[in-house]
Amino acid sequence: MKSISFIRKGEGENYNYAQDHCFIKLSSRDTNGELCIVEDTLKPGFHLNRHYHKIMTEVFYILEGELELIFDNETTILKEGDTITVPPKVWHEANCKNGGKMLTIFKNGEFDIFLEQLSKMTEDDFSNEVFMKSISEKFDIYEE
DSSP: OOSOOOOOTTOSSEEEOSSEEEEEEEOGGGGTTSEEEEEEEEOTTEEEEEEEOSSOEEEEEEEEEEEEEEOSSOEEEEETTOEEEEOTTOOEEEEESSOEEEEEEEESOOHHHHHHHHHTOOHHHHHOHHHHHHHHHHTTOEEO
């Protein structure tokens, strides 16, 4: 990072999807891919499919609401102020029934660039399973 970066509340590159509204608070472009911070406003009914990362570590910090995080052998309910770190190679899935807000910190990942790529895709792109798998794996996201 070459200079101080200051992003105010409600600011930052943002992507408003059907299930969440993401604000990029720190881009992986500014950290040589080492760190990315995303503020997620999770919409009611949010669901993140079961997946894992080979390299990336994910840290979830809950700002508002509750998030259900499902692992192979346990389910954890995260509440405001809770933090959980998911290391590489751990399968996980998430649900947020009533909506909420969290910070997600990605170590060794370019999740912000993944979100940018998703924002430029067409419906045909999203319906092409082989293409979507290749994009996900390019950004260290592996599903069953």
